[in-house]
Amino acid sequence: MESIQFRKPETVDEAVKLLQGADGDARILAGGTDLLVQLRAHMIDPGVIVDIKSIAETRELTKNDDGSYTIGAAVAGAEAHERDDITADWPGVIEAWDLIGSTQIQGRASLGGNLCNASPAGDSVPAMVAAGMTANIAGPDGRRTLPVEKITAGPGKTNLKKGEFIVSFNLPAKPSNGGDAYLRLIPRTEMDIAVVGCGAALTLDESGTVTSAKISLGAVAATVLVVEDAAKAIIGTKLEPEAMSALDAACQAACNPIDDKRGTVEYRTKVAGVLGRRVVSIAANRAGKN
Amino acid sequence: MAKHHISMTLNGEPTEFLCSTRQTLLDVLRDELNLTGSKEGCASGDCGACSVMVDDRLVCSCLVLGAECDGKTVESIEGMADGENLHPLQQKFLEEAALQCGICTPGVLVAAKALLEKNNNPTETEVRYWLAGNLCRCTGYDKIVRAVMSTAADMRGDAK
Numbered sequence: 001m002e003s004i005q006f007r008k009p010e011t012v013d014e015a016v017k018l019l020q021g022a023d024g025d026a027r028i029l030a031g032g033t034d035l036l037v038q039l040r041a042h043m044i045d046p047g048v049i050v051d052i053k054s055i056a057e058t059r060e061l062t063k064n065d066d067g068s069y070t071i072g073a074a075v076a077g078a079e080a081h082e083r084d085d086i087t088a089d090w091p092g093v094i095e096a097w098d099l100i101g102s103t104q105i106q107g108r109a110s111l112g113g114n115l116c117n118a119s120p121a122g123d124s125v126p127a128m129v130a131a132g133m134t135a136n137i138a139g140p141d142g143r144r145t146l147p148v149e150k151i152t153a154g155p156g157k158t159n160l161k162k163g164e165f166i167v168s169f170n171l172p173a174k175p176s177n178g179g180d181a182y183l184r185l186i187p188r189t190e191m192d193i194a195v196v197g198c199g200a201a202l203t204l205d206e207s208g209t210v211t212s213a214k215i216s217l218g219a220v221a222a223t224v225l226v227v228e229d230a231a232k233a234i235i236g237t238k239l240e241p242e243a244m245s246a247l248d249a250a251c252q253a254a255c256n257p258i259d260d261k262r263g264t265v266e267y268r269t270k271v272a273g274v275l276g277r278r279v280v281s282i283a284a285n286r287a288g289k290n
Numbered sequence: 291m292a293k294h295h296i297s298m299t300l301n302g303e304p305t306e307f308l309c310s311t312r313q314t315l316l317d318v319l320r321d322e323l324n325l326t327g328s329k330e331g332c333a334s335g336d337c338g339a340c341s342v343m344v345d346d347r348l349v350c351s352c353l354v355l356g357a358e359c360d361g362k363t364v365e366s367i368e369g370m371a372d373g374e375n376l377h378p379l380q381q382k383f384l385e386e387a388a389l390q391c392g393i394c395t396p397g398v399l400v401a402a403k404a405l406l407e408k409n410n411n412p413t414e415t416e417v418r419y420w421l422a423g424n425l426c427r428c429t430g431y432d433k434i435v436r437a438v439m440s441t442a443a444d445m446r447g448d449a450k
Binding site for chain 1: 333338341348353401421422424
């Protein structure tokens with residue numbers, strides 16, 4: 001178990017070569033808030049730890065000319081939260097990221113880590129999915145881009161191939177009548193793992209009719225879900241009571257949760273519908289204020 | 291594998307050490323550099339007793355590898371007082387007895403100092419949220435929060 005190599009590449013190519021050529025398990029280190037806990041608990045026994053934070057692309061947080069954002073995979077939550085532009089454009093993404101852990105954890109925890117740790121309850125993931133974020137992946141065959149919802153394969157598992165890692169994310173430009181939101185249910189007020197999490201992003205036309213929507217649920221299945229039926233239930237409506245009931249039912253129907261100490265199947269399913277309603281209401285309010 | 295030779299700035303002083311990959315910054319501070327002010331409570335980032343600043347960012351030193359720290363600037367509790375002169379937070383914690391057993395205190399002080407440098411007029415709610423990652427098992431939170439609020443008022447020069 002000893003003699004883990006530690007490498008700190010300065011380029012993407014160098015990182016890919018290290019990951020590809022690794023004897024045994026290779027682990028990416030960004031914020032380390034999951035990796036170091038797993039290392040300490042002997043849940044993992046890597047041959048090499050690759051610290052990607054010396055690669056400039058993993059640390060950038062840029063608003064591009066078209067209004068979209070490039071967010072490095074290793075940017076810490078506290079760094080994003082301090083930025084007025086992204087916080088104003090995508091409050092749902094930022095509030096989800098900001099819910100992960102304490103001030104100390106926020107100083108390190110990254111979107112790349114939260115996604116690739118592949119917990120079904122990762123708070124940032126439903127918000128990233130709802131916002132339409134994509135992951136920029138580097139690997140032995142070059143670069144590719146995948147929607148965030150295609151990254152996880154199940155608890156603790158991703159669809160990344162050997163030698164691949166996420167360098168950065170693209171967050172689309174905020175649509176002119178768009179709003180997003182994220183809520184989770186936990187038994188305490190702070191610092192706990194979601195029983196259910198729900199992210200939503202939508203756009204309204206001038207009359208207040210929903211013109212597009214994307215709704216995502218976390219912690220109710222093996223991976224974060226995109227609930228297309230929930231979006232369909234509200235597109236073309238002004239979120240009248242019937243539309244909200246249909247949305248609630250669609251969120252519940254999408255659930256395939258586990259029973260555990262945090263919540264039963266029945267409870268998680270019911271809460272998914274409630275959070276769906278609340279998140280959509282908040283996102284619509286935000287969209288209406290543009 | 292050979293140990294990593296790391297150079298960092300610790301409490302204003304250039305510092306070098308050797309560490310293995312598995313050693314955290316907390317292990318390095320306590321076991322290699324004999325700075326035992328930072329405490330190991332949980333070793334999983336939950337309790338905040340090991341709080342330090344790395345490049346001006348509040349972190350748990352148990353969740354940072356020593357090997358990551360090459361070229362970094364680290365501030366631990368040992369750098370908080372200026373010689374014999376306590377930092378205003380340290381002085382206030384003594385005056386107001388904002389501690390019982392003292393294990394959480396170094397981490398609380400480092401975290402509270404980071405807050406006051408960012409926001410010298412925090413609300414009680416802001417103090418409580420900021421310090422939510424610093425657990426005190428003597429349940430002394432009210433005194434801690436009062437001491438932080440009171441230090442902030444002193445540092446702003448508010449009339450009593």
